[in-house]
Amino acid sequence: MKLIIIDDDPIVSSSLKKIIESHSNYTVVAIGTDGADAMPLFIQYLPDVILMDIQMKHQSGLEAASAVLSFQPSAKIILLTTFSDDEYIIEALRIGVKGYLLKQNFQSIIPSLEAVASGQHVYGAEIIHKLPSLSSPTxxxxxxxxxxxxxxxxxxxxxxxxxxxxxxxxxxxxxxxxxxxxxxxxxxxxxxxxxxxxxxxxxxxxxxx
Amino acid sequence: MKLIIIDDDPIVSSSLKKIIESHSNYTVVAIGTDGADAMPLFIQYLPDVILMDIQMKHQSGLEAASAVLSFQPSAKIILLTTFSDDEYIIEALRIGVKGYLLKQNFQSIIPSLEAVASGQHVYGAEIIHKLPSLSSPTxxxxxxxxxxxxxxxxxxxxxxxxxxxxxxxxxxxxxxxxxxxxxxxxxxxxxxxxxxxxxxxxxxxxxxx
DNA sequence: TATTTAACGTGACATTTGTCACTTCTTTTC
DNA sequence: GAAAAGAAGTGACAAATGTCACGTTAAATA
CATH class of the missing domain: 1.10.10.10 (Winged helix-like DNA-binding domain superfamily/Winged helix DNA-binding domain)
Incomplete structure (x- = not known):
């Protein structure tokens, strides 16, 4: 199965690549360093899953995801974030991102990847409770x-x-x-x-x- | 890793048990047939994950999950539902359920199980868009x-x-x-x-x- | 028992809301 | 440039909404 990683920090990309390729049957076919790379790489490789940082210099992961998803709504995009106090979660869910995870604990990325590849949606435990519909109408x-x-x-x-x-x-x-x-x-x-x-x-x- | 299955249909329970025990390193330590079984079985076995049907005769999976989670908020409970037009999703998320999946495609249950065990939340693609904060304002x-x-x-x-x-x-x-x-x-x-x-x-x- | 309190109802009235026919002004289109 | 379309306004009227003072009933309390 083919995977694309997009992150402006090459250290993150390469450790992700290492972990993923050692633990599962995925091949990282391309690594991008900015949101703007997402669309061309997606079209070129048609990967099964895209792992993408949400914060990047030029174009954010959210914008890039939006572009890719408007082209191919079933694209399996997992956004990675550093902080759990994340206000982008709603927008991310709305545009149809299939996963939203904290970068922190790398080892949980593999099972999440599998779940997303199998058609489910995966969200970090710390993140899902930011949804307003969960907090408001009690x-x-x-x-x-x-x-x-x-x-x-x-x-x-x-x-x-x-x-x-x-x-x-x-x-x-x-x-x-x-x-x-x-x-x-x-x-x-x-x-x-x-x-x-x-x-x-x-x-x-x-x-x- | 230990798992409990609760479903009022023994056919479902046994096929789930078969699939899970053949594909992963989980052992099904107990099978219940009603929501009321959840709490005693949880206390007796302290499983890593509970897989539970949401619709059951006496006590619903939602009530049972609520009871277990008020006792142990970190309990990893995955609710299974038959229909995607599911109004319980919000309440389920609110009480802290870690997964909410359609029973339909059994094979995607394994990766979801792994993801939940590793600390993430997993929701079926058809289900997450029932959240009002997602569906309304676009x-x-x-x-x-x-x-x-x-x-x-x-x-x-x-x-x-x-x-x-x-x-x-x-x-x-x-x-x-x-x-x-x-x-x-x-x-x-x-x-x-x-x-x-x-x-x-x-x-x-x-x-x- | 007498008194109080609260839920619910009634009818007259004032105010707000909604409708309609018609006007003005602008933009588009032939 | 005339005709058509539509955004916005006016005023008279109709209908719905909101207020108020007061009545009835039933439960709670002194």
């Missing part, structure tokens, strides 16, 4: 005032968050339209908001799956 | 109608999405309140929505960071 992030809502009020809030109007909410919850209006009014008061639209925004911010 | 996911909006309309939409009322939008964009109303009306028409609240919901769904 009930611990709810404002204190939310606790003061009655069950009915929470139901109404939920339906406002779906975009229903008062009549529709009334029908769904078997209450009168007047009551719904009242209930919405109470919600606005309790949550210190000014309109039903702001209620919906509140709901989505806190409860979006 | 411009490719925008409905075709969005392209028909004028610049002004996009600005108004943005402010509706912040919860501003017509007067406030008019002041911000230096236009009359009547124009804003008109603009909102056009937005509703173009996007086939029925109220400003639904506009805000539309905005948040597509543009939330």
């Amino acid at each position: 009930k611990y992030s709810l404002p204190a005032q939310y606790e003061s809502l009655s069950e009915k009020e929470k139901e109404v809030l939920t339906l406002v968050g779906q975009g229903l109007n008062n009549k529709e909410i009334a029908d769904s919850l078997h209450m009168s339209e007047g009551s719904v209006r009242n209930c919405v009014s109470t919600l606005l008061d309790k949550l210190s908001l000014k309109s039903r639209t702001q209620l919906a925004i509140f709901f989505l911010k806190h409860f979006r799956k | 411009k490719y996911s925008l409905p075709a109608q969005y392209e028909s909006l004028s610049e002004k309309e996009k600005e108004v939409l943005t402010l509706v999405g912040q919860g501003l009322n017509n007067k406030e939008i008019a002041d911000s964009l230096h236009m009359s309140e009547g124009s804003v109303r008109n603009c909102v009306s056009t937005l509703l028409d173009k996007l086939s929505l029925k109220s400003r609240t639904q506009l805000a919901i539309f905005f948040l769904k597509h543009f939330r960071k």
Whole structure:
């Protein structure tokens, strides 16, 4: 199986090459030193996997990955990063990178390489928890005032968050339209908001799956 | 290395066991048939990895994983799912599961197992894109109608999405309140929505960071 | 038992939002 | 240059939303 390594530090590239070629059935067919090398090397060799540093002088690994993936979305690109406090993870996942690993412990790169080659996605343990969808919508992030809502009020809030109007909410919850209006009014008061639209925004911010 | 398999279908468990023990240096030390088995088996054997079905009769794999992880957060649990349209992925990531794979292609389970054992996280390619922070805010996911909006309309939409009322939008964009109303009306028409609240919901769904 | 408190409802009213027909101005196109 | 298309505005009107004072019921408490 063919592999390309792209890293602006030749020491990293060569130790990676050494480790990979000694432990598995991969051949490093090319080594690049900048993101700009990724596209031409990819087209020339059509490797099974690309291992690429995310921080490089001229063109970043992210840009390079984006270019390659827009050309070939199934390309198996693993980005390597030095720091775990990494804000690029979301963008990397979005463009379709198949792996995102810390450079640190080299020995875990081999199994990750295998997993990516077999079609899975692999991410460093320290990195995956940077995803906002994991941290945001837990009930611990709810404002204190939310606790003061009655069950009915929470139901109404939920339906406002779906975009229903008062009549529709009334029908769904078997209450009168007047009551719904009242209930919405109470919600606005309790949550210190000014309109039903702001209620919906509140709901989505806190409860979006 | 020790492994536990938990699946309510004995056919699945035994074929997994066969594959794993033939291809790698793992020993399946126990097989459970329900989520409720996870905790006692984990405590008894302290396995390196747990492979567990997510859908089981009595207790789900998710609940079981949650129990084990609250006892031992570093436990390496891989959940297996049958369907890729899987809404549990977020909750699974949140509780700290280290892998989430489709049962389908058995052969990719071995490399994934290795990667997880070496400390990485592994997710099936079909699954990772269920994360809302990945799927929502790309411009490719925008409905075709969005392209028909004028610049002004996009600005108004943005402010509706912040919860501003017509007067406030008019002041911000230096236009009359009547124009804003008109603009909102056009937005509703173009996007086939029925109220400003639904506009805000539309905005948040597509543009939330 | 009497009192308080909270959930829920009602109806009148004020305000905000949404619709529609029509105008103005600009750009594009023939 | 005339016609067409579309972005933006105006004003009158209709509909939905939000507010308020007040009523009913039921549970909690003195």
